[in-house]
């Protein structure tokens with residue numbers, strides 16, 4: 001239960017609801033417990049009539065009175081049971097909501113390295129399955145425990161009052177029932193976890209097949225994919241059947257044990273009545289109702305124990321994850337002004353997970369309002385430089401300053417707010433084009449969105465869609481071409497009008513003519529801002545104030561277009577190659 005103590009703060013938050021729920025549960029049980037006593041009363045009244053102690057009219061009026069009481073108690077009991085669920089189950093939903101938010105906020109705080117080390121499926125599980133299991137502890141387990149305790153205490157008092165001997169015989173099978181249900185619940189849990197794993201494997205498999213359907217069709221490997229799916233589905237079916245086999249035992253066991261208890265009541269109660277140890281047959285009827293009332297709560301003891309164990313394991317996983325500190329921490333309490341002067345001084349950086357040293361002694365300066373172009377072979381470290389400016393990773397050695405302030409002394413939020421970043425893979429959300437562009441500036445007006453789209457040279461494409469800017473993208477909507485995606489992604493970055501603009505090879509999928517137009521407008525709108533353009537094309541770099549060429553994480557060339565085309569090296573080769581390609585066309 002140690003791990004579940006994390007939830008105490010939530011119990012405290014909703015204490016009023018919880019206390020009310022507990023009180024309502026107790027009162028509801030008391031009302032429901034009137035029924036067996038009134039049923040006994042019916043037998044007593046009839047017995048009295050048979051013994052000619054009361055008249056037929058008196059019998060009728062007494063029976064009517066008792067029946068009305070039974071109906072009244074049942075109605076009040078049912079109403080209170082409704083409110084019991086409304087309070088306690090609702091609290092469990094509130095706590096589930098709070099916990100999901102807490103987990104999600106932690107996801108947002110954690111650095112990129114965390115995401116590389118954990119599989120998406122595991123991360124999803126924590127926020128859905130684990131939180132769901134914890135909710136079962138907060139809601140049903142708590143409610144059934146209060147229910148069982150109240151019912152047990154009151155019923156046992158009533159039973160002992162009526163006949164201690166009969167009580168003893170009737171409750172003997174109940175602990176056995178509890179233990180059996182506990183063992184069954186554990187086995188069910190074990191098997192359903194395996195079933196869940198298979199289900200998630202199946203959904204990952206199908207999801208990947210749908211996403212990669214182009215590749216599957218292009219290679220004509222549909223039969224092979226279907227065969228793989230069938231094998232996985234067959235294994236999943238076998239696990240489901242094995243789960244169903246255990247689940248099938250649940251109710252027969254319950255029926256068997258309830259039946260045994262009922263038999264005991266009838267047999268022992270009957271003997272006691274014959275020996276005049278109990279005054280009325282009504283006591284037997286009363287006991288039969290008690291036994292039936294007790295079996296479900298007693299069975300839930302086993303079930304609840306297993307729920308609590310599962311919740312404990314899930315909360316442990318959640319707690320371990322909540323304790324993780326983000327590797328990139330905001331240490332600044334002030335918010336130093338972020339301007340566009342960026343300077344890298346002998347920066348070394350190694351990726352933790354692959355141990356690849358992506359940058360080796362990289363130094364360069366860029367002043368506010370200037371444009372820097374970074375070129376170099378694939379894997380030479382260009383994107384890494386952009387990631388470091390956004391402080392997505394901390395460097396190993398050297399320093400990075402922005403506006404003269406060490407990057408670590410900048411407030412993380414204001415630093416990132418000052419940057420407009422266009423990644424290499426333009427990621428767009430399954431939402432409208434308008435919202436995808438506004439993502440960069442939530443309070444942007446429609447006019448701002450249109451202007452940004454115009455500057456990114458994508459406005460004309462958007463208005464050709466039937467729904468224009470309201471066209472939905474992604475799984476629920478249309479698919480944009482690679483170049484259109486890149487331009488929407490550029491519009492998203494420039495709408496913010498940030499101090500620093502980072503373009504990571506984001507014009508690779510547009511033709512050179514559109515590239516020219518975009519670069520021209522970018523040049524216009526980035527006046528006074530610092531821009532860094534990563535590219536494989538000389539055409540993207542030639543107008544930059546400064547160009548650096550990277551090779552294997554090192555700066556091997558530095559200058560501007562005019563100076564670099566005149567020295568032998570990567571830039572000149574690239575320039576000549578691309579020049580001959582354009583003249584050949």
Ligand SMILES: Nc1ncnc2c1ncn2[C@@H]1O[C@H](COP(=O)(O)OP(=O)(O)OP(=O)(O)O)[C@@H](O)[C@H]1O
Pocket residue numbers: 351353354356357358376377378379380381382383384385424505
């Ligand atoms: N997230 C990462 N985790 C581990 N290693 C990485 C990661 N990103 C890049 N690397 C490695 O770091 C090196 C530099 O990669 P980077 O993406 O900066 O190169 P790049 O010059 O931008 O390449 P490209 O032109 O192909 O985009 C490569 O060897 C790459 O494999």
